[in-house]
Amino acid sequence: MSWYEYLVSCFWQSQFTVYIITALIATLVSLLINRRQKSKDLQSTDRIIQKSSVPDNNVKKGLKIFYASQTGTAKSFSEKLSNDVSTFGVRSEVIDLSQYEPEDNLVEETDGQNACVFIVASYIDGKPPDKCDWFFKWMEEASNDFRVQKTMLKGLKYTVFGLGNSLYKENYNKVGVNLDKWLHTLSGDRIMSCGEGNDNVADSKHGGVEEDFKAWKEMFLQKMLPFLQGTPGCQDDDDCHCHGDVNKEATYETSSDEGEDLDNDGEERLRKTDGVVDVEDLGAMMGQMELSTVDTEMENGVVMVNGGVARKAKNKKIEAKEMMTPLLRQSLTKQGYKLIGSHSGVKLCRWTKSMLRGRGGCYKHTFYGIESHRCMETTPSLACANKCVFCWRHHTNPVGTEWKWKMDDAQTILDGAMKNHYQLIKQFRGVPGVQLERFQEAMRVKHCALSLVGEPIMYPEINKFVKLLHRHEISTFLVTNAQFPDAIKDLVPVTQLYVSVDASTKESLKKIDRPLFRDFWPRFIESLKALSEKGQRTVYRLTLVKSWNVEEIQAYADLVQIGRPDFIEIKGVTYCGESKASSLTMENIPWHREVVSFVQKLTDQLPGYDIACEHEHSNCVLIANKKFKVDGEWWTWIDYDKFHELIKTFENSDGAATFTAEDYMAKTPNWAVFGCDERGLDPVETRFHRKKKKDISGC
Numbered sequence: 001m002s003w004y005e006y007l008v009s010c011f012w013q014s015q016f017t018v019y020i021i022t023a024l025i026a027t028l029v030s031l032l033i034n035r036r037q038k039s040k041d042l043q044s045t046d047r048i049i050q051k052s053s054v055p056d057n058n059v060k061k062g063l064k065i066f067y068a069s070q071t072g073t074a075k076s077f078s079e080k081l082s083n084d085v086s087t088f089g090v091r092s093e094v095i096d097l098s099q100y101e102p103e104d105n106l107v108e109e110t111d112g113q114n115a116c117v118f119i120v121a122s123y124i125d126g127k128p129p130d131k132c133d134w135f136f137k138w139m140e141e142a143s144n145d146f147r148v149q150k151t152m153l154k155g156l157k158y159t160v161f162g163l164g165n166s167l168y169k170e171n172y173n174k175v176g177v178n179l180d181k182w183l184h185t186l187s188g189d190r191i192m193s194c195g196e197g198n199d200n201v202a203d204s205k206h207g208g209v210e211e212d213f214k215a216w217k218e219m220f221l222q223k224m225l226p227f228l229q230g231t232p233g234c235q236d237d238d239d240c241h242c243h244g245d246v247n248k249e250a251t252y253e254t255s256s257d258e259g260e261d262l263d264n265d266g267e268e269r270l271r272k273t274d275g276v277v278d279v280e281d282l283g284a285m286m287g288q289m290e291l292s293t294v295d296t297e298m299e300n301g302v303v304m305v306n307g308g309v310a311r312k313a314k315n316k317k318i319e320a321k322e323m324m325t326p327l328l329r330q331s332l333t334k335q336g337y338k339l340i341g342s343h344s345g346v347k348l349c350r351w352t353k354s355m356l357r358g359r360g361g362c363y364k365h366t367f368y369g370i371e372s373h374r375c376m377e378t379t380p381s382l383a384c385a386n387k388c389v390f391c392w393r394h395h396t397n398p399v400g401t402e403w404k405w406k407m408d409d410a411q412t413i414l415d416g417a418m419k420n421h422y423q424l425i426k427q428f429r430g431v432p433g434v435q436l437e438r439f440q441e442a443m444r445v446k447h448c449a450l451s452l453v454g455e456p457i458m459y460p461e462i463n464k465f466v467k468l469l470h471r472h473e474i475s476t477f478l479v480t481n482a483q484f485p486d487a488i489k490d491l492v493p494v495t496q497l498y499v500s501v502d503a504s505t506k507e508s509l510k511k512i513d514r515p516l517f518r519d520f521w522p523r524f525i526e527s528l529k530a531l532s533e534k535g536q537r538t539v540y541r542l543t544l545v546k547s548w549n550v551e552e553i554q555a556y557a558d559l560v561q562i563g564r565p566d567f568i569e570i571k572g573v574t575y576c577g578e579s580k581a582s583s584l585t586m587e588n589i590p591w592h593r594e595v596v597s598f599v600q601k602l603t604d605q606l607p608g609y610d611i612a613c614e615h616e617h618s619n620c621v622l623i624a625n626k627k628f629k630v631d632g633e634w635w636t637w638i639d640y641d642k643f644h645e646l647i648k649t650f651e652n653s654d655g656a657a658t659f660t661a662e663d664y665m666a667k668t669p670n671w672a673v674f675g676c677d678e679r680g681l682d683p684v685e686t687r688f689h690r691k692k693k694k695d696i697s698g699c
Contacts, residue, residue: 061114061228063092066100068120068136068175070129074163077197077213078119084221090228098131102138110155115191115224118179122164124514126171136175143182154187157227161195161216166203167401167516173198192220201321202404208325323383323398323405332382337452338424340416341408343459346378347452348424356442357433360685363615364449364477366672367569367622368496369637373438374446376474378417380410380459385483387514388502401516403460410465414472418445445472446640451479451498457487466492467651473644479541483517485526489533493650493659495643496537499527499563504555512549528563537638537661540568546588550598557605566628566661567636568609570599572619592619599623612636613672615680617687622674628665634673637666 063085067078075096082092097120109116123129128136142148160183162176173196180194195216198204206215323343324332337345351362351372361372383398383405425442428434448469450456457480459465469476475495480488482499491497503509506521517523531538540563544550560568572590590598596614599621603611612624612634628635643664649657671678681687 061090061112063090063117063224063228064095064109064114065092065117065119066095066097067118068097068129068132070121070123073209074119074121077161077163078117080213081117081119081217081220084217085225085228088221088225088229090225097135098129100135102135102142106156107152110153112155112157114157115228116156116158117220118158118160118176118183120160120162120175120179122162122168122171122173122175126168126174128175136179139179139182143185148186150185151187153183154189156183156186156188157191158183158188159191159193159195159220161197161213163197163199163209165199165399165516167200167399169518191224200400201323201325201398202400207321208327210325210327320404320406323381328398338420340378340413340420342406343382343408344378344380344413344416345382345452346376346417346420346424348421349375349377349449351375352377352425352442353428354688355685356428356435356438357688358435358438358684358686359433359688360617360681363569363571363618363620363622363680364447365682366615366680367567367613367636369640369666369668370447370475370477371441373442374444375449376417376421376445376447377449377452378421379450379452379454379456380413380462380465381456382454383458384454384481385458385516386455386481387516388512398454399516400458403458407460410461410468413465414468421445445474447475447477449477449479451477455481455484457484457491462487463490463492466494470644470647470651475638475640475643480527481513482524482527483515483520485523485530488527488530491534493534493536493647495638495640496539497531497534498539498541498569499531499565501528501540501542501556501559503549504552504559508549508552512545525562528559531563531565535658535660537567538563538565540565542568542570543573544570544590544595544598545573546590546594550590550594553598553601554605556602560606560609564625566625567612568602568623570595570602570621570623574619590619592616595619595621611674613668613680614674617679617681627662634668635665636668636672639664639666 063082065078065082067074069075075094078094082094085092097118120132121129127133142152160176160180162173162179164171164173164176166172173194176194176196180190184190195212196205197209197212197216199209201208204212206212324339329339332339332345335347337347339345349362349372351360351365352375355361355365355371355373361370362375364370364375365372381403383400385399385401387399422443425439428439428442456462456478466476466478477496477498478491478494479498479500482501488497488499500513503512509515509521509524513520540560542556572592572595573588599611603609603623606623608626609623610626610629611621612628613622613636614620622636624634624636646657646659646663650659670676671683672680
């Protein structure tokens with residue numbers, strides 16, 4: 001073979017090789033392209049199928065909402081949640097746990113057809129509402145009984161929202177936390193971490209229990225609607241993120257799988273949020289709490305907020321919330337309160353209306369000579385440290401153990417109180433039966449009952465407020481619930497200082513007053529001791545509740561020896577109608593003869609005291625120290641002009657010119673003395689008998 005033929009042969013062999021290689025590469029590329037196209041086609045087909053697949057009603061899930069309610073809040077929230085999910089076409093059912101049999105029915109909820117929400121309230125000592133006790137007892141026993149399989153509730157999709165008040169410390173939201181733990185122990189599938197609704201406005205994450213629920217509900221709907229609506233791809237996927245970041249639920253977490261302790265420390269919450277809470281629509285009914293930036297200063301390591309102790313912190317600005325939520329404002333306004341600023345109120349007493357018509361005054365008129373039509377009932381603090389069973393406000397006011405809200409100054413409160421009081425009085429101009437002379441007198445307030453609602457002594461500027469009243473020559477009758485002994489010690493002289501003594505033993509006081517302080521009994525005793533050191537008129541105020549505190553006569557006598565009050569008012573509890581916050585009924589209301597019998601037995605144990613006056617209409621009797629009985633006649637009334645002279649001298653001398661209760665006492669008229677035929681009704685008044693017997697005695 002010549003060299004030429006040899007080179008041509010090699011060329012063709014190389015060309016063939018190139019062709020083969022090229023063909024192989026082309027084939028491989030073609031295969032890859034076809035495979036990718038098929039994959040795209042399959043994905044496109046899947047999307048078309050999904051878009052054309054309208055979820056059938058049969059595959060939609062349902063929502064069962066269980067509630068345990070004492071005052072009706074949990075029930076109300078349950079109904080709201082039910083209404084909300086119904087707008088998305090989700091069937092729902094609201095179930096009262098007091099009527100629910102868990103042993104027979106709870107296992108049936110594991111079939112995956114429903115999600116379960118438990119909205120539960122924590123009541124006294126962290127216990128569930130009275131009527132729901134069986135459900136929670138059964139749950140606790142089932143989760144701890146070794147004979148019960150721990151997979152009993154496997155398949156149950158659930159979440160819990162608990163209602164409580166962080167002021168109750170270790171008992172805060174205890175029912176919700178425990179229920180969440182028990183359901184999880186029995187292999188329930190937790191949809192979201194246990195939510196919390198905090199009735200303590202100052203520490204609530206969103207400004208109150210309503211806003212806490214609203215925020216939790218939005219997160220719940222965001223996470224659960226795909227499941228409830230039967231949306232493909234979201235039905236059973238716990239990690240679905242197609243509707244947002246579900247990790248936000250950690251905001252509402254109050255317990256871990258192991259049931260860790262709750263974080264109830266307000267300082268820690270403040271630190272985590274840098275003391276700032278966003279403000280949303282303040283005008284909305286369920287809007288966020290208003291926030292007021294206030295300058296703070298260090299005083300022995302304690303932050304002072306407009307004079308009131310708020311929290312320990314470094315020198316910086318913090319946010320003080322308003323005491324009243326918009327919903328609370330609406331509730332109190334509906335009840336007839338005229339609200340002043342962010343934490344005060346005034347309301348017209350029914351005895352003011354009565355005396356305007358010449359139908360008689362209240363027991364203070366009989367006992368101490370006040371003019372009921374010239375008395376203004378107000379408070380600079382709607383908050384209270386107790387939740388008494390007989391509270392005739394039905395616990396619509398806030399509660400707290402210290403002042404940590406935005407604070408209005410004393411002058412603003414006084415101006416607002418008098419303005420609103422006079423506006424209420426003006427409404428009686430021309431009303432049939434109203435006496436013109438008394439109407440004109442009523443436009444000049446002479447007395448102030450600081451007992452409307454709440455705990456007025458909590459207000460950081462209470463001394464300034466009292467002094468302003470005295471400068472207007474308005475006498476002061478201040479009532480405290482005996483939980484703030486230091487405030488009693490620091491209180492400037494008032495016309496008459498009351499301490500509510502609703503029970504005589506630690507056990508009965510806890511049962512009746514339901515105090516927020518864990519050391520309520522030492523505080524109570526120290527308050528009585530502080531009362532004994534006051535130089536002006538002092539009063540024990542006892543409210544008798546049949547079957548609760550009427551058998552403790554000797555114990556009451558022992559308490560009298562501690563505080564040595566000038567007077568002891570003993571009044572039968574007033575029935576204010578059925579309340580979900582209280583178990584009182586008409587059977588707990590003592591008759592006047594029963595109150596008199598109790599008073600006589602108590603007086604027998606008090607050698608330095610005797611029965612002085614009674615006001616049968618108010619079911620009230622007065623025991624007085626015998627130092628007010630001069631030459632056989634009682635001097636329980638007050639010389640108000642003399643008091644104002646004494647208080648001016650006291651203030652002008654910077655407290656050097658002290659005075660005592662005997663310095664401004666006045667003679668008690670015969671008609672007001674115990675045992676007289678008038679039974680406490682001023683003879684110049686006309687007793688009015690209602691056609692329908694109804695107790696509306698009020699204060």
